[in-house]
Amino acid sequence: MQANIGIIGTGTVGSGVIEIIKNQKDLIKNRTGVEINIKKVCNRTIEKAKALIDESKITESYEDIINDNEIDIVLELIGGYDPAKDIIISSLKNKKHVVTANKAVIAKYGKEILEEAKNNNVSIAFEASVGASIPIIKTIKESYAPDSIQQIYGILNGTTNYILTRMEEGMSYEEALKKAQDLGFAEADPEFDVEGKDAAQKLVILAKLAFNGDLDDNIFTWGITKISKNDIRYAADLGYKIKLLAIAKQDDEIELRVHPTMIPKDHELASVNNELNAIYLIGKQTTKSMLYGKGAGKLPTATAVVADIIDIAKNKQDNLYLKETKKKDINKITSRYYLRYNVIDKPGVLAQVAKILGENNISIAAVQQKEINKDVVPVIVITHEALEENMIKAIKEIDQLEVAKEPTVLIRIEDIH
Ligand SMILES: NC(=O)c1ccc[n+]([C@@H]2O[C@H](COP(=O)([O-])OP(=O)(O)OC[C@H]3O[C@@H](n4cnc5c(N)ncnc54)[C@H](OP(=O)(O)O)[C@@H]3O)[C@@H](O)[C@H]2O)c1
Numbered sequence: 001m002q003a004n005i006g007i008i009g010t011g012t013v014g015s016g017v018i019e020i021i022k023n024q025k026d027l028i029k030n031r032t033g034v035e036i037n038i039k040k041v042c043n044r045t046i047e048k049a050k051a052l053i054d055e056s057k058i059t060e061s062y063e064d065i066i067n068d069n070e071i072d073i074v075l076e077l078i079g080g081y082d083p084a085k086d087i088i089i090s091s092l093k094n095k096k097h098v099v100t101a102n103k104a105v106i107a108k109y110g111k112e113i114l115e116e117a118k119n120n121n122v123s124i125a126f127e128a129s130v131g132a133s134i135p136i137i138k139t140i141k142e143s144y145a146p147d148s149i150q151q152i153y154g155i156l157n158g159t160t161n162y163i164l165t166r167m168e169e170g171m172s173y174e175e176a177l178k179k180a181q182d183l184g185f186a187e188a189d190p191e192f193d194v195e196g197k198d199a200a201q202k203l204v205i206l207a208k209l210a211f212n213g214d215l216d217d218n219i220f221t222w223g224i225t226k227i228s229k230n231d232i233r234y235a236a237d238l239g240y241k242i243k244l245l246a247i248a249k250q251d252d253e254i255e256l257r258v259h260p261t262m263i264p265k266d267h268e269l270a271s272v273n274n275e276l277n278a279i280y281l282i283g284k285q286t287t288k289s290m291l292y293g294k295g296a297g298k299l300p301t302a303t304a305v306v307a308d309i310i311d312i313a314k315n316k317q318d319n320l321y322l323k324e325t326k327k328k329d330i331n332k333i334t335s336r337y338y339l340r341y342n343v344i345d346k347p348g349v350l351a352q353v354a355k356i357l358g359e360n361n362i363s364i365a366a367v368q369q370k371e372i373n374k375d376v377v378p379v380i381v382i383t384h385e386a387l388e389e390n391m392i393k394a395i396k397e398i399d400q401l402e403v404a405k406e407p408t409v410l411i412r413i414e415d416i417h
Pocket of ligand 1: 008009010011012013014042043044045048062077078079080083101102103104128129132295296297298301
């Protein structure tokens with residue numbers, strides 16, 4: 001079998017794909033019978049492409065790839081929405097299969113893209129868009145096809161997991177971010193990662209596939225910038241670790257959220273450290289399993305892209321569909337909560353906090369006062385299960401108390417079983 005491909009974008013991932021196809025050509029052919037032939041390559045900065053491949057294969061316009069009758073599979077590896085979405089849709093309309101690593105486009109326009117692929121009887125593959133080298137898309141689509149996935153818990157962003165791991169060792173958030181930037185795990189502008197937006201896009205893709213839901217990419221997202229190393233230490237004292245967790249649950253409605261989460265420190269996800277990613281799935285029949293590995297990087301990501309090319313060349317066709325699905329209102333979720341107040345240490349303060357929580361139907365499971373003998377002290381409250389909207393209202397009221405010296409820190413607790 002021969003797969004004639006056109007590559008649009010020769011940055012980190014695109015250059016990795018070219019490298020793998022060059023270096024592993026024989027291995028791929030022997031193992032799978034597929035011979036991958038790069039027909040055309042396009043990159044905005046043409047010199048970058050020239051450094052990677054014979055000049056005769058380089059074109060200045062991606063239109064040349066989309067409209068080339070001899071190309072069977074188009075690789076969209078430029079990222080972002082525009083012109084990436086257009087490239088994908090136009091290629092599908094031209095009856096070309098598409099492989100992409102683009103989480104943004106699939107999270108936002110997944111339904112339209114899947115329908116376009118189906119209408120034209122071609123495939124759209126996007127394994128690399130979530131978890132890079134971790135074969136989570138394939139696992140959900142194929143291995144879990146006979147099962148009903150109930151819950152997904154993901155550590156889907158390497159940057160934040162790296163930062164939280166360093167903070168466990170005593171670094172401040174700022175020190176850990178700087179180290180992540182120095183090592184290339186974090187961008188100069190880290191907002192997309194540290195605010196949880198990257199993890200949110202990936203979660204939406206997983207949830208679409210796991211629940212066959214037409215879910216939009218506007219989900220509750222809360223980043224790690226307000227977490228202090230003291231919270232990490234206090235969580236450890238209570239038997240928990242803090243992870244930026246992407247959570248999806250199937251009930252009458254689909255619950256989707258990304259936020260720092262306290263998870264039991266003996267849970268498998270708690271041992272996923274540094275820049276690694278993991279996805280913990282709970283299926284009705286299969287019960288629990290976890291996939292774990294490199295969630296980014298040139299060759300891990302490019303390997304997933306090339307594996308998608310091989311699947312398509314072997315005529316593996318999906319029948320993906322997305323149906324109308326209701327997302328749960330974040331205000332209606334329930335959780336246990338960790339709250340940290342910085343309050344003036346004087347008699348009656350705890351009673352004021354407890355009164356507000358009680359008036360909002362929130363019951364306290366445990367209270368700890370840290371670092372006594374100071375004027376302003378951190379007070380940790382762990383609650384029983386409470387309604388999110390009640391909790392947010394209570395915090396607003398507590399933060400207005402005269403004794404409250406800093407906004408309350410809230411971390412949701414997930415006792416994953
Ligand atoms: N890097 C990873 O570890 C990783 C992991 C998982 C998924 N992904 C996804 O993979 C995709 C590519 O990421 P990347 O890290 O390879 O990005 P990158 O290094 O920035 O590469 C993107 C390439 O696309 C080129 N490009 C941009 N607009 C173009 C256009 N209109 N026409 C032709 N070429 C264009 C850029 O050209 P210039 O040379 O002019 O900049 C650049 O070489 C993204 O969707 C990303 O989210 C990446």
